[in-house]
Amino acid sequence: MRLIASIGKWLDARLQLGATIRDTAEHSVPRETASWFYVFGSAAFVVFMLQIVTGIMLALIYVPSAGEAWNSLQTLNHSVVLGWFIRGLHGWGSDFMVAIVLIHMVQVFLFGAYKYPRELTWIVGVFLLLVTLGMAFTGQVLRFDQDAYWGLGIGASIASRVPLMGPSIVNLMLGGPIIAGATLSRFFALHVFVIPGLLIAFVAVHLLMVIKLGINEWPMPGRVVRKATYIKEYHELTKKDGIPFVPGAVWKDLFFSAFILLSVAACAVYFGPFGPSGPPNPTIIQTAPRPDFFFLWLYAVLSLLPPSMETPALLIGPVIVILGLLLLPFLFGEGEKSWRRRPVAVLTILLVAVALGTFTRLAGNAPWSPVMDAWSGIPIPAEFLHNRSALERQGALVFQVKQCHNCHSLDNQGGKRGPALDAVAVRLTQDQLIRQVIQGGGNMPAYGKNLSPAETTALVAFLETLHPAGQSPARDASRAIALEPDSATPSSGHP
Amino acid sequence: MTLPAGFSRRDLFMKIGIFLNGIVAVILGVPIVRYLLSPVAHERKGSYDSWVPLGSLEQFPSGQTRLAMYRDPIVSPTDGETADIACWVRNVDGQTFQVFAINCAHLGCPVRWFPQSNLFLCPCHGGAYYQDGSRASGPPERGLFEYHYKIENGKLLIRAGEMPTPGQASNIVREIRPCV
Numbered sequence: 001m002r003l004i005a006s007i008g009k010w011l012d013a014r015l016q017l018g019a020t021i022r023d024t025a026e027h028s029v030p031r032e033t034a035s036w037f038y039v040f041g042s043a044a045f046v047v048f049m050l051q052i053v054t055g056i057m058l059a060l061i062y063v064p065s066a067g068e069a070w071n072s073l074q075t076l077n078h079s080v081v082l083g084w085f086i087r088g089l090h091g092w093g094s095d096f097m098v099a100i101v102l103i104h105m106v107q108v109f110l111f112g113a114y115k116y117p118r119e120l121t122w123i124v125g126v127f128l129l130l131v132t133l134g135m136a137f138t139g140q141v142l143r144f145d146q147d148a149y150w151g152l153g154i155g156a157s158i159a160s161r162v163p164l165m166g167p168s169i170v171n172l173m174l175g176g177p178i179i180a181g182a183t184l185s186r187f188f189a190l191h192v193f194v195i196p197g198l199l200i201a202f203v204a205v206h207l208l209m210v211i212k213l214g215i216n217e218w219p220m221p222g223r224v225v226r227k228a229t230y231i232k233e234y235h236e237l238t239k240k241d242g243i244p245f246v247p248g249a250v251w252k253d254l255f256f257s258a259f260i261l262l263s264v265a266a267c268a269v270y271f272g273p274f275g276p277s278g279p280p281n282p283t284i285i286q287t288a289p290r291p292d293f294f295f296l297w298l299y300a301v302l303s304l305l306p307p308s309m310e311t312p313a314l315l316i317g318p319v320i321v322i323l324g325l326l327l328l329p330f331l332f333g334e335g336e337k338s339w340r341r342r343p344v345a346v347l348t349i350l351l352v353a354v355a356l357g358t359f360t361r362l363a364g365n366a367p368w369s370p371v372m373d374a375w376s377g378i379p380i381p382a383e384f385l386h387n388r389s390a391l392e393r394q395g396a397l398v399f400q401v402k403q404c405h406n407c408h409s410l411d412n413q414g415g416k417r418g419p420a421l422d423a424v425a426v427r428l429t430q431d432q433l434i435r436q437v438i439q440g441g442g443n444m445p446a447y448g449k450n451l452s453p454a455e456t457t458a459l460v461a462f463l464e465t466l467h468p469a470g471q472s473p474a475r476d477a478s479r480a481i482a483l484e485p486d487s488a489t490p491s492s493g494h495p
Numbered sequence: 496m497t498l499p500a501g502f503s504r505r506d507l508f509m510k511i512g513i514f515l516n517g518i519v520a521v522i523l524g525v526p527i528v529r530y531l532l533s534p535v536a537h538e539r540k541g542s543y544d545s546w547v548p549l550g551s552l553e554q555f556p557s558g559q560t561r562l563a564m565y566r567d568p569i570v571s572p573t574d575g576e577t578a579d580i581a582c583w584v585r586n587v588d589g590q591t592f593q594v595f596a597i598n599c600a601h602l603g604c605p606v607r608w609f610p611q612s613n614l615f616l617c618p619c620h621g622g623a624y625y626q627d628g629s630r631a632s633g634p635p636e637r638g639l640f641e642y643h644y645k646i647e648n649g650k651l652l653i654r655a656g657e658m659p660t661p662g663q664a665s666n667i668v669r670e671i672r673p674c675v
Contacts, residue, residue: 067575149577153603153658154619160662167663171534177543177657178580181573182534281576283564285597285605288618302602303620307636368621372607402612407621417621445623445631450613 024211025250028242030234032218034249037111039256040104041210045203046257047097050264051135054090055192062142064188066181066280069144073276088268091143094136096264098294101132106349112337113216115225119329121209124202126325131199133294138191140292144184145276150289152179154302161311179282214238215245219337226334288369297359303368304359367416374405374414381411388465395462398455402447410466418444425466425473432474433460543569544656549584549594552649557589560608560626568656582642583608583615584651585626592651595628596640596659603660606639615639636661 012018061080063072076083105125108114114122137155141148152174159173160166175182217237243249274292278284291299305313339346371378380396388396399405407417428436437456440446451459467473529536545568555561560583567578583606585593595615597605604619614631615624622633629638640659645652657663 065573065575066577067573150604150619153598156658157598157601157603157660160660162662167660168535170658170660170663172532174534174658176534176571177569178567178578179658180567180577181571181575183577185573279576281579282597282605283562283576283579283581285562285581285607287605289604299619303634305634307634310634310636369618370616370621370623372616372618375609375611403609403614403616404612406609406616440632443632445614445625447612449625 025246026244028238029215029245029249030217030237031241031243033215036252037107039253040100040107042253043257043260044100044104047093050093054086057086058090064185066184069184070276070279084273085268087273089264091274092264092267094139095293098132098136101129110339111216111219114329116227116230116333118213122329123326124206128202131195134195136294138187141187142191143276144280146278146287147289149179149280151291158314221338221340224336296363297356300359300363370406370417371415375400375403378405378413384410391458391461392465395458398459399462421466423467425464426471429474429476430464433463544654546652547655549651549653552651555584555586557586560585592644593628594642594644594653598659600637600639601635
């Protein structure tokens with residue numbers, strides 16, 4: 001024990017850091033900030049440490065070469081002792097890090113912590129969010145599988161829409177004309193050197209400011225931030241009702257960080273590592289690429305935006321969002337901090353959360369994607385074929401063979417790209433069905449050139465049977481008059 | 496010699512030192528930037544595309560659309576399988592061909608050909624194209640990208656080498672919009 005003390009003394013005599021560290025650790029923080037709401041920043045930092053350690057572990061085996069990366073991941077998963085676990089930790093750590101950074105950001109926003117004098121802390125925090133998302137995207141690319149390959153294609157297609165510069169940006173991003181060896185190498189450099197370097201630098205500045213400016217006090221309704229008086233009020237608060245950060249507040253950070261690390265480990269063990277999915281061979285086209293969880297909402301937005309709005313939304317949308325985040329502390333640098341007095345702030349968070357949650361959930365079953373094998377893999381449910389004429393059954397066959405099932409569901413089975421057809425006969429008359437099939441329209445291709453008259457007749461006959469038992473199919477009343485004038489006239493013997 | 500007040504020999508040398516480092520920064524910076532920009536440098540630009548063979552004509556029967564494959568003309572040793580690119584070859588009538596990029600004109604996912612319904616369908620966001628590559632429905636704003644082709648010694652060649660993207664379609668056959 002005495003030896004350790006004397007080594008410590010020897011080191012401190014040379015490093016001269018002991019006093020600074022002690023002062024920093026024991027600096028006074030407002031009593032209410034020793035709260036479970038204030039643990040997310042430190043948890044994000046701890047998960048980042050985990051990512052650094054597991055990232056270095058993975059780099060011991062991973063080969064950043066387009067020809068070898070996928071095989072090296074297989075080696076990690078199956079041959080290296082606990083390689084799957086390290087991959088699981090790194091993958092789940094990534095998801096946890098993005099989630100915690102977002103929660104931290106929401107907490108900071110709702111507690112008004114971005115207001116004077118912490119504007120720059122918020123701005124650096126916005127950059128930290130961007131580089132964290134950058135790590136998530138580039139990390140997904142390093143898992144060089146089919147999703148990564150086509151995800152790069154999607155990224156390139158988006159980048160190419162930048163006016164004038166687009167094609168050059170694509171070439172720079174891919175390191176050449178196609179997604180190939182140079183592409184993976186540069187994303188490796190980004191993921192392992194460039195973005196982590198930025199991340200460490202931003203984290204350092206962010207933390208330095210948190211310590212220098214003091215942690216945001218617990219917002220109280222009515223306690224209004226004014227630039228002239230705030231710093232004096234804050235110092236009075238920490239002096240009058242402060243506790244030392246260590247150990248007064250830090251124990252909650254320690255508990256929460258341990259809980260998060262355990263959760264990451266539990267997910268890694270229980271769910272295992274992410275992929276890799278199929279090998280990054282562009283000639284294997286039997287694939288339906290999906291982005292990782294935190295980019296699913298974007299996948300949904302890209303499917304649901306009207307085509308004409310897509311390019312402006314893709315190019316201008318992010319600029320507006322980032323500018324809005326950066327300008328926030330300047331536009332609302334003073335005033336109420338408490339979320340109880342900031343209904344617009346609360347509604348904004350709710351709106352964004354519900355929107356992102358809805359898009360993410362939609363992307364989970366991707367109703368806009370055709371089910372590519374429905375025509376051969378999902379049979380028409382038997383009740384749609386019972387007691388049907390030969391022509392109608394022939395129509396059911398046309399329905400399958402012409403891949404209608406890929407986009408239209410029957411009994412909730414099949415594609416959801418187009419409307420479900422369980423009750424289509426109630427909505428459309430025979431003539432309307434024929435026109436829709438032949439000419440297409442709405443979001444449906446025209447099948448006029450791809451169906452013989454006999455096939456069209458059979459298909460429409462089948463579609464006309466698709467109505468609930470108690471409901472008669474739609475019919476054109478005027479047509480009935482035109483074709484059968486006798487039956488349409490009221491009978492003379494009416495009472 | 497008298498120096499202006501507050502301007503010493505050391506100040507002068509410091510300024511010369513900063514100036515020297517500025518020159519060194521330019522000398523080092525120019526090659527670094529040129530290295531970084533090499534994928535879009537003038538000597539590379541435009542040389543990405545060249546004629547690549549897709550195989551003999553017998554592989555593409557008249558009236559049918561078949562998947563074909565080529566090795567990208569610019570290959571580096573680390574490319575592995577990524578330099579193998581697929582495309583769709585439509586033999587219109589035995590004389591004329593259409594060669595479509597595998598990439599959807601929306602965001603580049605691989606489109607699949609369904610000969611039964613004569614449609615190309617994209618698995619990502621649900622884009623659909625007719626057999627001649629024109630847009631049928633979904634989010635794409637245009638038809639499929641189409642390569643220039645030529646026939647030499649009974650072989651089908653296309654001009655390819657760069658991944659077609661919505662913003663970079665200059666090397667691709669200009670789209671002919673069908674009359675609707």
